[in-house]
Amino acid sequence: MISNIVLTTGLLLILIGLWGVLTHRNILRIIIGFSLFGTGTHIVIVAIGYVTNGTAPILDRTLSLSEASSRVVDPIPSALVVTAIVIGMAVTAIMLAYTIRLYDSKKTLSIDALMESKW
Amino acid sequence: MIRSLFTIFAIVLLGVVFATIAVSYSEQQSLRPLAESYVQLVPRDLGAANVVTGILLTYRAFDTLGEVAVLFMVAASAGLILGTRQRRPEERGEPAQEAARPSSEIVQTGSQILAPLISIFAAYIIMNGHLSAGGGFQGGAVIASCVLLILLTYPEHRINVEFLSITESLAGALFVLTGIVGLIAAGGFLDSHILPLGQFGAFFSAGAIPILSALLGVKVGCELSVILDRFRPQP
Amino acid sequence: MTELVGSILILAGAVFHFSAGLGMLRMPDAYARMQAGTKATTLGNTLLLAGLAFYHPGWSLKLLIIAYFVLTTNPVSSHALARAAHSIGIPMFGGSGIDTLRDRDQKLRSET
Numbered sequence: 267m268i269s270n271i272v273l274t275t276g277l278l279l280i281l282i283g284l285w286g287v288l289t290h291r292n293i294l295r296i297i298i299g300f301s302l303f304g305t306g307t308h309i310v311i312v313a314i315g316y317v318t319n320g321t322a323p324i325l326d327r328t329l330s331l332s333e334a335s336s337r338v339v340d341p342i343p344s345a346l347v348v349t350a351i352v353i354g355m356a357v358t359a360i361m362l363a364y365t366i367r368l369y370d371s372k373k374t375l376s377i378d379a380l381m382e383s384k385w
Numbered sequence: 386m387i388r389s390l391f392t393i394f395a396i397v398l399l400g401v402v403f404a405t406i407a408v409s410y411s412e413q414q415s416l417r418p419l420a421e422s423y424v425q426l427v428p429r430d431l432g433a434a435n436v437v438t439g440i441l442l443t444y445r446a447f448d449t450l451g452e453v454a455v456l457f458m459v460a461a462s463a464g465l466i467l468g469t470r471q472r473r474p475e476e477r478g479e480p481a482q483e484a485a486r487p488s489s490e491i492v493q494t495g496s497q498i499l500a501p502l503i504s505i506f507a508a509y510i511i512m513n514g515h516l517s518a519g520g521g522f523q524g525g526a527v528i529a530s531c532v533l534l535i536l537l538t539y540p541e542h543r544i545n546v547e548f549l550s551i552t553e554s555l556a557g558a559l560f561v562l563t564g565i566v567g568l569i570a571a572g573g574f575l576d577s578h579i580l581p582l583g584q585f586g587a588f589f590s591a592g593a594i595p596i597l598s599a600l601l602g603v604k605v606g607c608e609l610s611v612i613l614d615r616f617r618p619q620p
Numbered sequence: 621m622t623e624l625v626g627s628i629l630i631l632a633g634a635v636f637h638f639s640a641g642l643g644m645l646r647m648p649d650a651y652a653r654m655q656a657g658t659k660a661t662t663l664g665n666t667l668l669l670a671g672l673a674f675y676h677p678g679w680s681l682k683l684l685i686i687a688y689f690v691l692t693t694n695p696v697s698s699h700a701l702a703r704a705a706h707s708i709g710i711p712m713f714g715g716s717g718i719d720t721l722r723d724r725d726q727k728l729r730s731e732t
Contacts, residue, residue, distance in 0.1 A: 268412075269410070270407065289389075318412050323424060325434045335425055340416060340417065346448075362616070363615070363616070364466065492696055495693070537700070
């Protein structure tokens with residue numbers, strides 16, 4: 267039940283991000299759309315790892331070693347998402363750097379100014 | 386017109402696929418075999434209480450090394466893309482900027498209260514990577530946010546980019562060196578058994594994982610700070 | 621009984637958060653939107669944390685520290701954003717037209 271709700275939220279965010287990328291003309295809004303897309307994907311990956319009535323995979327005084335494997339959620343999607351978040355942020359930084367250079371050369375933030383290589 | 390039709394068609398098609406996934410998904414009832422073996426192995430074999438950090442820094446350590454390389458590439462690319470701009474706005478064809486108004490007293494006081502607290506919090510997250518939720522990447526990002534706060538509050542402040550670059554490269558090189566020591570002294574590249582496992586849950590435990598966490602945190606923090614400095618307007 | 625009080629506080633916090641979102645959609649200009657976003661969300665956060673303290677009394681000190689952080693950072697960041705918006709010249713919405721920051725800047729510039 268919980269993972270179904272979180273999964274639906276993540277998939278909705280992916281759709282909204284994709285709509286934002288395809289529709290807007292302002293480069294900064296396209297970048298925000300990409301960021302939404304990435305966040306939605308991370309939420310989907312984490313939601314797939316949920317085990318019913320599970321808790322965080324951290325062993326402390328409330329979770330002993332013997333009952334660990336029956337009460338924790340899947341740790342592998344969380345580990346993958348940690349890497350993915352950092353790389354998503356790095357790609358956003360490069361996109362913003364490109365935006366600054368494009369604004370320097372075209373003096374406008376609209377993507378319609380960059381259509382000369384359209385096929 | 387055609388573009389908006391194509392957009393609507395793509396969104397609707399993807400929406401149908403996603404709806405099929407969301408409706409027919411059933412929650413896992415028990416851990417899959419690989420996850421169960423990781424949950425059993427990490428506390429016994431590595432001595433780390435945080436299973437996710439144990440996976441990230443030992444069993445999946447190549448992914449972490451690749452991410453370190455990606456971050457370094459991004460810092461270099463940001464320097465390449467933004468470093469060759471004309472220095473002053475007049476040469477770029479923009480009107481000359483008047484001197485930036487200094488930040489107000491409220492912001493300065495707020496940042497003086499917050500910057501030490503954020504730094505302590507970042508150090509706490511890095512050091513507790515193997516005991517509780519935390520780790521190198523998370524702590525490094527918080528360090529970078531502290532640097533961003535200082536950059537926003539004192540716009541004329543110069544940060545020492547050479548020192549940060551040297552620190553970041555040293556941290557990355559030490560990370561790889563620790564991995565090579567693992568090749569010589571323990572099971573393989575980036576194996577964390579080169580240091581004794583210690584008592585479970587103590588601060589100095591889990592082999593080389595605290596050291597790798599600390600090196601990662603320093604590297605990510607310096608890298609993000611250098612990237613942030615590139616985005617500032619050059620005076 | 622304590623759970624009822626906690627639930628009412630959390631509900632009040634959620635209502636304030638909703639009103640913040642509604643205000644951000646409906647306010648006429650950027651400054652009013654920032655005001656709606658800051659005041660209502662800060663109060664909503666504080667009420668939410670207070671309601672949570674009724675559910676878990678052992679966490680009270682940690683929740684108090686979190687509330688202190690929210691109260692320190694949210695108004696300061698909104699203040700910085702509003703000053704930045706004013707300095708790049710975002711127009712105010714009609715109305716009274718009293719702009720003390722612009723008057724003070726003009727006075728400072730004419731003095732130096």
